[in-house]
Amino acid sequence: MSVSELTLLVLRLGFLLVLWLFILGIVYALRSDLFGQRVRKQQQDAAASAPPLAFAAAVPTPVPAATLQPAAASATALTEQLTARPAAPPARSGPERATAKNATRLVITSGPKSGTEFPLTSDSVTIGRSGDSSLVIRDDYTSTHHARLMLWNEEWMIQDLDSTNGTFLNGSRLAVPTPVPLDTPVKIGATSFELRR
Amino acid sequence: MMPPSNSRGTATDAAQRPQGAKPVRVRRLHLPQKLRNLELFLLLIACGINAAAVVLVQLGALGHVDTTLVLLGAGLSVLVLCMHVVLRLVARDADPFILPIASLLNGIGIAMIYRIDIANGDAGWDSSAVRQTVWSALAIACAIAVLLIIRNHRVLFRYTYVAGFIAVVLLLLPLVPGLGREVSGARVWIGIGSFATFQPGEIAKIALAVFFAGYLVRNRDSLSMVGKRFLGMRFPRLRDLGPILVVWALSMSVIIFQRDLGTALLYFGLFLVMLYLATGRLSWVLLGMTLFLGGAVIASQTLEYVNGRFTNWLDALNPDVYGANGGSYQLVQGLFGLAKGGLIGTGLGQGRPDITPVPQSDYIIASLGEELGLAGLFAILALYLLFVARGFRIGFAGNDDFGKLLGVGLSFVVALQCFIVIGGVTRVIPLTGLTTPFLAAGGSSLVANWVIAALLLRLSDTLRNQPRLVI
Numbered sequence: 001m002s003v004s005e006l007t008l009l010v011l012r013l014g015f016l017l018v019l020w021l022f023i024l025g026i027v028y029a030l031r032s033d034l035f036g037q038r039v040r041k042q043q044q045d046a047a048a049s050a051p052p053l054a055f056a057a058a059v060p061t062p063v064p065a066a067t068l069q070p071a072a073a074s075a076t077a078l079t080e081q082l083t084a085r086p087a088a089p090p091a092r093s094g095p096e097r098a099t100a101k102n103a104t105r106l107v108i109t110s111g112p113k114s115g116t117e118f119p120l121t122s123d124s125v126t127i128g129r130s131g132d133s134s135l136v137i138r139d140d141y142t143s144t145h146h147a148r149l150m151l152w153n154e155e156w157m158i159q160d161l162d163s164t165n166g167t168f169l170n171g172s173r174l175a176v177p178t179p180v181p182l183d184t185p186v187k188i189g190a191t192s193f194e195l196r197r
Numbered sequence: 198m199m200p201p202s203n204s205r206g207t208a209t210d211a212a213q214r215p216q217g218a219k220p221v222r223v224r225r226l227h228l229p230q231k232l233r234n235l236e237l238f239l240l241l242i243a244c245g246i247n248a249a250a251v252v253l254v255q256l257g258a259l260g261h262v263d264t265t266l267v268l269l270g271a272g273l274s275v276l277v278l279c280m281h282v283v284l285r286l287v288a289r290d291a292d293p294f295i296l297p298i299a300s301l302l303n304g305i306g307i308a309m310i311y312r313i314d315i316a317n318g319d320a321g322w323d324s325s326a327v328r329q330t331v332w333s334a335l336a337i338a339c340a341i342a343v344l345l346i347i348r349n350h351r352v353l354f355r356y357t358y359v360a361g362f363i364a365v366v367l368l369l370l371p372l373v374p375g376l377g378r379e380v381s382g383a384r385v386w387i388g389i390g391s392f393a394t395f396q397p398g399e400i401a402k403i404a405l406a407v408f409f410a411g412y413l414v415r416n417r418d419s420l421s422m423v424g425k426r427f428l429g430m431r432f433p434r435l436r437d438l439g440p441i442l443v444v445w446a447l448s449m450s451v452i453i454f455q456r457d458l459g460t461a462l463l464y465f466g467l468f469l470v471m472l473y474l475a476t477g478r479l480s481w482v483l484l485g486m487t488l489f490l491g492g493a494v495i496a497s498q499t500l501e502y503v504n505g506r507f508t509n510w511l512d513a514l515n516p517d518v519y520g521a522n523g524g525s526y527q528l529v530q531g532l533f534g535l536a537k538g539g540l541i542g543t544g545l546g547q548g549r550p551d552i553t554p555v556p557q558s559d560y561i562i563a564s565l566g567e568e569l570g571l572a573g574l575f576a577i578l579a580l581y582l583l584f585v586a587r588g589f590r591i592g593f594a595g596n597d598d599f600g601k602l603l604g605v606g607l608s609f610v611v612a613l614q615c616f617i618v619i620g621g622v623t624r625v626i627p628l629t630g631l632t633t634p635f636l637a638a639g640g641s642s643l644v645a646n647w648v649i650a651a652l653l654l655r656l657s658d659t660l661r662n663q664p665r666l667v668i
Contacts, residue, residue: 003260003261008257008544008547011253012253012257012541012542012544012547015246015249015250015253016541016542016569016570016572018245019573022239022246022301023576023579023580023583025239025242026239026294027583029239029293029294030583108666108668113666113668118666126594132594135666135668136666136667136668138667138668
């Protein structure tokens with residue numbers, strides 16, 4: 001033997017150590033998958049980039065007047081000035097449901113990036129803090145995999161994925177997958193969005 | 198006032214204008230090279246560990262380092278780096294962990310096989326390690342071909358029934374007289390002349406996964422929506438039981454005609470899991486497990502070889518069973534080896550794994566357990582865990598049902614195969630002859646598992662959810 005017992009012992013322990021370091025390295029690289037992305041400090045951004053209320057008010061929200069909160073009421077007033085959308089069909093239970101045909105885009109209506117939008121396709125939209133969500137929302141209130149928008153029989157449904165802080169459709173917390181009406185705010189953490197034509 | 202039927206553009210403008218009109222931003226994240234660079238980094242570490250394993254084997258068993266290292270270590274490294282370059286070109290968004298993990302498992306396998314060669318005094322073309330390296334080259338070439346040919350997994354959806362047909366043909370091939378070969382009781386090999394033996398069943402599992410995924414996506418509604426509720430579960434209608442009975446009959450015929458318990462369990466388990474995924478109903482799993490356990494119990498009563506496996510498992514340490522022809526000698530030797538390894542093992546090249554029969558293929562886990570110990574064995578299990586988790590991840594993140602089912606099905610095959618082999622070796626379940634994915638000596642298994650890795654890479658590339666907006 002040209003190698004001493006001690007050297008071999010050190011080498012074999014070193015081998016096991018490197019093997020485990022490799023595994024821990026992979027797990028470390030995976031951490032955003034397992035625990036979600038790092039929360040970004042949002043206070044400054046929010047203050048800097050968006051005067052939120054006025055902006056949110058610019059958003060058309062033709063929801064039935066009976067269910068409106070005061071803030072939203074001013075929103076509708078402003079909206080009607082801006083767009084003069086025909087009032088939602090009266091007496092029907094709320095505004096028209098968003099379907100694959102009539103909803104073409106998702107618009108962020110409040111939060112740091114309000115005003116941004118992206119087009120809807122037939123793919124479902126996953127929402128959460130994890131890096132592979134379609135809509136990544138990085139704030140303290142969003143879960144890693146928070147909610148999902150999907151097409152069910154050509155209709156857009158929103159499903160809460162057991163998130164910690166809940167998903168709110170027009171102010172009420174979701175318990176079951178629910179159809180999303182057009183132009184109705186869905187609130188997740190500090191962000192709201194709407195589906196629009 | 199705007200007209201009610203305003204177009205998209207003007208509506209946006211209207212919403213933006215009060216703020217001083219920023220243009221519409223559709224931000225996308227582009228991280229492809231970051232992923233590939235991470236992969237390259239991990240791959241280089243994996244190649245380093247592989248080389249270290251071969252060096253340790255030589256130091257432990259021979260006491261010096263010689264040039265075999267160049268062939269074994271560098272050969273595999275060059276191949277996987279080629280595959281990495283191909284990924285950079287054709288699948289930039291593919292998962293960065295699958296390739297390094299597969300390379301590391303393959304390399305550790307080659308080092309262990311080389312160690313057994315040294316103990317048996319094999320060299321040159323007799324050496325299983327050299328053959329394993331050549332098979333690895335072929336397997337990785339196949340994987341690269343899969344990546345180059347299948348640019349989008351939806352192509353496979355079109356060939357659902359062709360895949361099913363191919364699977365059945367591959368399964369039947371070993372039964373063709375003149376072509377089939379019988380090795381240690383199981384008739385699962387084909388061979389031309391005296392060499393080039395191949396296990397078509399290994400490839401069949403990929404074809405089966407494709408077939409099941411396509412079939413279930415097409416037919417899951419009738420399998421999941423209707424049926425009577427009983428004991429808090431919705432059970433399927435009698436006429437919807439067709440598919441599960443067909444697959445059950447298929448795996449029972451594998452047990453009876455090919456005398457291969459492990460493969461039958463693998464196929465049936467794959468079908469059950471994909472059925473559960475597609476329908477989300479526990480009753481299918483319960484039904485299937487009842488069917489399979491019933492079949493296995495009947496087989497253990499009537500078929501002698503199955504009965505023998507059960508006796509070896511339940512009564513392994515009985516001297517009569519241990520000494521009998523076809524008894525538990527191999528199983529118990531493997532257990533002794535694992536016990537000798539202890540917590541940190543005897544060190545590569547310093548144990549006696551060659552005492553166990555077939556230590557380089559079916560029993561490579563026992564060999565590794567002896568020389569790397571519990572710590573090393575758990576590291577290997579952790580690698581499998583990560584590999585399978587990456588596959589499940591595809592099923593979780595993707596938007597396409599066929600791709601989801603296929604990704605989860607393929608990675609579950611790897612997981613189940615690990616469980617069947619390692620469970621058999623460690624006496625958790627009866628021992629059945631399957632190969633440990635990526636590790637064990639055996640060309641067909643290597644080809645099949647590298648093709649699975651390539652398909653998972655392709656799926657993770659096409660199904661990756663690029664964030665459409667980051668807030």
